[in-house]
Every structure is written in C-alpha cells, then in structure tokens.
Amino acid sequence: MHHFHYAGSDLHCESVDLDAVAKLYGTPTYVYSAATMEDNFRRLQRGLAGLDAQLCYAMKANSNIALLRHFSNLGAGFDLVSGGEVRRVLAAGANVHTSVFAGVGKSEAEIKLALENGIFSFHVESEPELSRINHVAGKLGVKAPIAIRVNPDVDAPTHAKITTGKSDNKFGIPLKYAAAAYEAAAKYPNLAIKGVQMHIGSQLTSVGPFVEAVEKVGPFAAELKARHGITYFSIGGGMGIVYKDALASGQRAWWDAQPADKRPLTPETYGAALVPRLQPLGLKILLEHGRFMVGNSGVLVSRVEHLKRAAGKNFLIVDAAMNDLVRPAMYDSYHEIVPVQRDSSRRALTVDVVGPICESADCFAKDRPMQELGEGELIAFMSAGAYGYTMASRYNTRGMAAEVLVRGSAFEQINARETFEQMVAGERIPAFLK
Ligand code: LLP
Numbered sequence: 001m002h003h004f005h006y007a008g009s010d011l012h013c014e015s016v017d018l019d020a021v022a023k024l025y026g027t028p029t030y031v032y033s034a035a036t037m038e039d040n041f042r043r044l045q046r047g048l049a050g051l052d053a054q055l056c057y058a059m060k061a062n063s064n065i066a067l068l069r070h071f072s073n074l075g076a077g078f079d080l081v082s083g084g085e086v087r088r089v090l091a092a093g094a095n096v097h098t099s100v101f102a103g104v105g106k107s108e109a110e111i112k113l114a115l116e117n118g119i120f121s122f123h124v125e126s127e128p129e130l131s132r133i134n135h136v137a138g139k140l141g142v143k144a145p146i147a148i149r150v151n152p153d154v155d156a157p158t159h160a161k162i163t164t165g166k167s168d169n170k171f172g173i174p175l176k177y178a179a180a181a182y183e184a185a186a187k188y189p190n191l192a193i194k195g196v197q198m199h200i201g202s203q204l205t206s207v208g209p210f211v212e213a214v215e216k217v218g219p220f221a222a223e224l225k226a227r228h229g230i231t232y233f234s235i236g237g238g239m240g241i242v243y244k245d246a247l248a249s250g251q252r253a254w255w256d257a258q259p260a261d262k263r264p265l266t267p268e269t270y271g272a273a274l275v276p277r278l279q280p281l282g283l284k285i286l287l288e289h290g291r292f293m294v295g296n297s298g299v300l301v302s303r304v305e306h307l308k309r310a311a312g313k314n315f316l317i318v319d320a321a322m323n324d325l326v327r328p329a330m331y332d333s334y335h336e337i338v339p340v341q342r343d344s345s346r347r348a349l350t351v352d353v354v355g356p357i358c359e360s361a362d363c364f365a366k367d368r369p370m371q372e373l374g375e376g377e378l379i380a381f382m383s384a385g386a387y388g389y390t391m392a393s394r395y396n397t398r399g400m401a402a403e404v405l406v407r408g409s410a411f412e413q414i415n416a417r418e419t420f421e422q423m424v425a426g427e428r429i430p431a432f433l434k
Contacts, residue, residue, distance in 0.1 A: 002036040002250040002296040004382070011340045011380055015409040018301050018340045022378055025402045025413055027303040028320035030389050031380075032062075032414075034070055034407040036297035040267075041074045044239075044289065047271025051278055051285045056100050058237045058290030059085055061386040066405050066414035067294065068092035077120065079237070079288035083110040086117060096120075100234065100286065102149070102197075104129075104170055111136040111144075121145040123197045123234065125172055130185050137190035146185060147195035147234060150178045152216040156201035156209035156238070172198065175220060182228060193228045195286070196221050199236025202291060205265050207273045210235070214277050221281055233278070234286035240265055241295040246336040246382035249296070267292070291386040298385025300325050300401070301340065304377045305356065307349075314351040316370070318379060321355025322362040323395040325381060325388050329361040337364065339371050340378035346371045353379075357396050389415075399423055 003014045011018050013033050021031055044055065057071045058079040068078065069092045077098025078089050089096050101114045102123040111133055114122070124130055124146050137144035151172030173181050178196075185191055200213045214235060224230045242249040242264050249255070249264075258264070278285050302320035309315075322329040337353055349372040353365040364381065373379065392400055399418030404411055 001039065001252060001255070003033040003039075004036075004247060004250055004299060004380075006342055009342045011338065011342070013299070013406045013411075016406045016411045018299070018380060019378060021404050021406075021411060022301050022303065022340070025404055026417060027301055027378070028324050029301050029402040029404055029417075030298055030384065031301055031404045031406060031411075032064075032067065032294070032298040032385055034297075034405055037067065037070060037294060038074060040293050040297065041071065041076065044267040044271070044287070044292065045075075047267040048275060048285070048287070049271070050275050052283075053285045053287060054098060054232075056098070056234075056286055056288050057293050058288045059088065060390060061290030062294045062298070062388070062390055063088050064389065064403055064405075064414055065092040068094050070405075071293070077286075079290070083107070083113045086110070086113050086119075090117065100147075100197075100288070102199075102288075106132075108132065108136050112140065115140055115142055115144060119145070121147050121194050121232075123147055123149050124185075125149050125170075127173075127181060127184055130181070130188060130191065134188040134190045143190055143192040145192050145194040147193075147197045147230070147232070148173055148178060148181050148185065149197045149199070150175050150217055150220065152198055152200065152213045154200050154209050154213045154216065156204050156213075175216065178220065179223070182224060186228060193224075193230060195230045195232035195234060195283075196224055197234040197236065197286075199234075199288065200238060202238050203240040204238045205240040207265055207269055210238070210270065211273050211277065214274055218277060218281060221283060225281070225283060230283065232284040232286055233281060234288060235274070235278070237287065237289040237292070239267070239270060239289050239292040241291055241383060241386070243334045243336065243383050246296065247338055293386075295383050295386035298383075298388060300381040300384040300388060302379055302381065304373050304375055304379065307351075307372070307374055314349055316351040316353045316373060316379075318353060318355060318364075320364075320381070320401070321357040321396070321398060322359075323357065323393045323398050324355075324401050325364070325384055326391050326393070327387060328364045330391075335364065335384060336382040337368060337370065338380050338382060339373055340380055343371060348372070357398075394418075394423055397423060 072094035081103040096117040149172035327333040402417040403415035
C-alpha cells in the first residue's frame with residue numbers, strides 16, 4: 001500500500017497535488033512519500049515480531065540523505081556498498097554502527113573509512129577479501145567485524161541481471177566451501193567473526209525462495225554459532241513490489257480482491273513464513289531490503305513534449321528519458337504510467353511513451369493504452385522510488401532530475417535539479433589543445 005491517489009481528478013502524493021510540485025520545481029522530478037516509507041518500514045518490523053531483528057535499508061535503492069535521515073529516525077541501519085555510501089550515512093547524521101558493508105570489491109580506502117567510523121560488520125565475498133580487510137585492520141590496530149556471504153544456490157525467479165543466489169554468479173562463497181572459508185577467517189589476527197550473510201536476488205514476488213534459502217543456510221548458521229560464536233544472520237533483501245497495478249495497489253481493497261494464489265508478497269506473509277524458521281537459531285537477524293522500502297514510495301513526474309502521430313503508431317514524447325529512469329531500457333521493466341490530471345471524457349489512445357534521447361532504447365512503454373494527452377500535460381511513472389534516481393546518468397548532457405519529499409501537506413525539494421555548470425565543473429581543456 002502507498003499514499004499516491006486521485007483526489008477528484010488530480011493525482012496526489014499524500015495531501016499534495018503533483019501538479020503543484022511540477023509548477024514549483026519543474027520536470028522531470030522524483031516525488032517521494034515519507035508516509036509510505038514509514039508504513040513499509042513499520043509493516044516489515046511488525047511482520048518480524050518475535051525476532052531480534054535489525055533492518056539495514058539497502059541504500060543503493062535510493063540514497064538521498066533526506067531519505068537516510070528518515071529511515072534512521074525510524075530505527076534503521078544501512079546496507080552500504082561503497083565509501084561514498086559510508087559518507088552519505090555520515091552526511092545524513094545517521095548511524096554507521098548499525099550498518100553493514102557489502103560488495104565484491106571493497107578498496108583499502110573504503111575499508112579504512114568504514115572501520116574508522118565503526119561499521120557494524122563487513123559482508124565478505126571471497127578469501128582474498130578476508131586478507132585485505134585483515135591487513136587494513138592491522139594497520140589501524142583494530143579488529144574488523146566480518147560475516148561471510150554464502151551462496152545458497154537457490155533459483156529465485158527474477159530478471160537474469162538481478163539474480164544473485166545461484167552458484168554461477170559472482171556473489172558469495174558456495175555453501176559447501178563456506179566452512180573452510182570460516183576456518184581461514186578464524187586464523188587472521190585482525191578479524192572478528194560476527195555473523196553469516198546471504199542474499200538471493202531482487203524483486204522476488206513469492207516467499208518460496210526465501211524459505212528455501214533460510215532452510216539451506218539456517219543449519220550452517222547454527223554450526224557457526226557453536227563453533228565461532230557468531231551473533232547474527234543477515235538474510236539479505238529482495239522482497240518485490242507491485243509494478244503492474246501500481247496505482248491501484250495503494251488501496252487495501254485491491255489487495256483484498258487478489259485471488260489467494262496471485263497475491264503479491266506482503267511483509268506479513270514474509271514474516272509469517274520466516275520468523276518460525278529463524279527464531280530457534282537464537283541469533284540477531286539482519287535484513288537488507290531496499291526496493292520494498294522505497295519502490296512504491298516514489299514517482300517520476302514528467303511533462304509531455306509532443307504527441308507525435310506516425311504511420312500506425314502514436315508516440316507520446318515526454319521530458320523524462322532513459323537517463324532519468326533507466327530500468328525499462330536496461331531490464332525491459334514495466335512501470336505503470338498515469339496522467340496527473342485524469343479526464344474520463346477523453347478517448348483512450350495506444351501510445352509508445354518515449355523520451356527525447358537519440359536512441360531507440362529510450363522507450364518507457366510500447367503500445368500502452370492511455371488517456372489521450374497533449375503538450376504540456378503531466379504524467380507520473382509509478383513505482384519509481386527504488387533504483388530510479390540512483391541509477392540515473394547525465395547521458396545527452398541532461399542534468400540529474402530534482403527530488404522532492406512529501407509528508408502530509410508539506411513538501412520540500414531534497415535535491416535541486418542539476419545545472420549545466422555543475423555538470424561540466426570537473427571538465428578541462430588540456431594545455432596541448434589550447
Ligand atoms: N543486499 C544485497 C547484498 C544486494 O545485492 C541487494 C541488491 C540488496 C540487499 C537489496 O535488494 P532489494 O531489497 O532492493 O531487492 N537495479 C536493479 C536491482 C539490483 C539489486 C542489486 N542488489 C533494479 O532496478 O531492479
């Protein structure tokens with residue numbers, strides 16, 4: 001559920017008319033609902049009642065410092081993957097002590113920064129990495145807290161580019177070699193073994209793969225507790241969200257109307273299946289959900305440039321492009337697209353929704369039936385809160401979009417639209433061309 005809805009004919013985020021946001025800050029602009037993020041966070045927390053659980057929001061999904069502060073105020077730690085993300089946590093005035101550092105290629109400088117700021121734990125993906133973390137910790141005269149990421153080889157049906165739990169991808173150490181990796185870790189003088197970690201993939205829409213992975217890794221976690229005294233088990237992130245009926249899924253009635261076998265995954269179902277399997281381990285449980293926390297909390301608002309009618313095709317050309325929201329071009333992913341002003345008296349038109357960038361991949365939707373729209377009117381891309389802004393680029397010298405956070409009837413810009421001067425600030429003409 002989320003807080004985007006029509007009040008009369010106008011699309012609102014909580015109590016704010018998106019048209020008012022676009023008037024003030026222009027387009028394309030990402031608009032986020034603070035209440036939706038809070039609901040998502042609290043529902044997941046309630047679903048996990050009975051566990052000693054720590055939610056570490058996977059900030060790669062959306063790392064704006066205002067969102068980090070919001071989640072930190074709610075009690076979240078963070079799952080971070082770079083020195084830049086460590087610095088974002090600090091910039092948000094949030095807590096590195098409850099955050100974990102993941103990723104297959106942490107540099108020495110990144111490891112040092114995380115250690116100096118009291119990272120809760122490193123999630124280690126290979127034996128050479130153990131050695132590197134040990135080396136940096138030794139230089140600083142500290143013991144580095146670590147957990148090894150194990151790869152449970154679970155087939156989690158999702159897009160090929162975002163599956164991570166199968167043994168044929170680059171993540172983690174296969175379960176059968178993991179015990180040896182822990183023995184190796186135990187020999188390093190500057191490492192402190194704290195936990196075990198897994199993550200099987202992203203945008204998973206059923207609970208089965210999560211259950212399978214917990215059942216595979218759970219007994220190993222129990223062994224590690226006995227042998228190495230680990231205190232936590234991180235079960236990763238990956239809970240999926242609704243993309244197809246995104247707007248309707250804001251309402252309880254939509255969820256109630258879904259047939260039992262087609263119901264998207266909810267935090268309640270997730271918790272009900274996992275809590276009884278995790279509880280007996282007597283370990284702290286970390287979770288690293290990103291998309292679930294913010295995906296349905298954000299939309300990308302864009303303005304129509306032209307309706308171009310070509311032979312047998314209509315193109316709705318809008319001012320957002322693949323540089324602003326790359327998911328459709330990169331993963332063929334679906335985002336629902338709705339008019340900001342709904343008008344049921346207009347006829348429906350089938351359109352390709354495209355951006356102004358000079359390549360055919362700059363296409364958000366093909367043959368999409370939509371209310372007929374014309375120049376200057378606004379649309380919203382739903383479910384754009386996760387992996388939208390964070391994956392954006394400056395392709396075609398288009399500056400990064402603005403971002404706005406709404407809470408109730410208040411809204412503020414939390415990131416200004418990037419200017420041309422900012423885009424070229426680091427560029428120089430070398431002396432030999434002058
Ligand atoms: N933990 C680890 C170790 C991860 O690699 C990821 C995501 C997460 C947690 C958070 O997963 P989530 O809860 O958000 O599914 N750009 C893609 C998604 C890539 C996910 C990468 N890893 C997309 O737009 O669909």
